[in-house]
Amino acid sequence: MDILRVFNNNVVLARSAGGDEVILVGRGLGFQARPGQPVDPKRVVRKFVPADGRDPDHLAELLADVPPEYVALLSEAMVKAGLDQQVHDSPTLVIALADHVAFAQKRLAAGVSVEYPLLAEVQHLYPEEYAEGRRLWASLRELDMDLPEAESVAFTLHLVNAGFASGDLSQTYRMTGVIQQMLDVIATTYDIDLDQSSANVGRFITHLRYLFVRIHEHAQLAEDHAAINLAIRQAHPVALQCAERLAHIMELRLGSGLTEDEMAYLTLHVARVADDRLAADTTPARKKESPTEGNPS
Structure with a gap:
């Protein structure tokens, strides 16, 4: 694969062997890289293929703000939670969840707690997504990501939100x-x-x-x-x-x-x-x- 655009040290846009534009994430992947250079496959942690007409440049810009280790962690946790289809079909969901978890970790380190007042509504209105959110939370704990149980509510809302084109x-x-x-x-x-x-x-x-x-x-x-x-x-x-x-x-x-x-x-x-x-x-x-x-x- 050849690099098409470098977004930061960790995110690049590349062209696959099949001719498709893909977004690659990996620590140091874009460091001193230039368009036209081949990708170092050893540095690639995660590959995203834009779906549903998503603009690859916009998707890459979103990824550039998320530490690559969190992207890899969320991808693994989602697969463990039985959400592997969402990992494949919805890269924006993976990005949103990775960004949320990275920020949640910063809050915990600063001693800041967040209350989610919609717990009862989420449990009743979105039982399927709530069950998935709980599984995702449990999977993250198995991967040594110790988050409060209440974060499963936020995960649920992100899963529900994946059905909206706006991503808002x-x-x-x-x-x-x-x-x-x-x-x-x-x-x-x-x-x-x-x-x-x-x-x-x-x-x-x-x-x-x-x-x-x-x-x-x-x-x-x-x-x-x-x-x-x-x-x-x-x-x-x-x-x-x-x-x-x-x-x-x-x-x-x-x-x-x-x-x-x-x-x-x-x-x-x-x-x-x-x-x-x-x-x-x-x-x-x-x-x-x-x-x-x-x-x-």
Whole structure:
């Protein structure tokens, strides 16, 4: 492989034997190196192949700020935690986690502790990613990286954030708070206690996560299904009222209203979540007080 660009002593952009641009990380890899020179393979610790149209120069610039030993450590820990596919498919996730761990180590050395107030929300809203975050934390401990258990919450949010094109973790923090707020509104509207482990609540959360991505990318559903939308609205009037409250929250928190198609899908998901919980509630008084409407199709 030949060097195309040197970013610092530890990160270079190179062209592979197959002609692809790859980012190479290794201590001293770029020291006194020049474009056109061959890469010293003995110094290479990690190779990144930009995916999903990522700009290799931008990715390399991000890597240049992270100590290479942390990049290697996180790659190994992620593989041990069963996240080897993410290591291959999402170099930005590896970089973000490596940067987070490097900074967390600096905080620990300075005696600074960080509290993550979203623990309950993260456990309930993202159970799969939370389990992965816990495994990653355990893997790092096995590799002699002694981090507080609370860091598994931060790992979870990074794993969730990997589904967003922006790579902006603040968006994931905001999304987490908004989802919990919306679930609280549904529970209050129907006077029920939601079982966040139920299938319909899980589908609703998944729907919201993809909806937030569409909002962020300005790509909401807008197929003009007027007849279907009207049928959903008429079949679920209480769910519609609730969905309108949720849409108002999203407009306030995310700065965007919803299209008619998105409103219809949101209404349908609200109806399913509520109907699922009401059907499971065997308390006569509670069922009498709760709003009723037609079963979702």
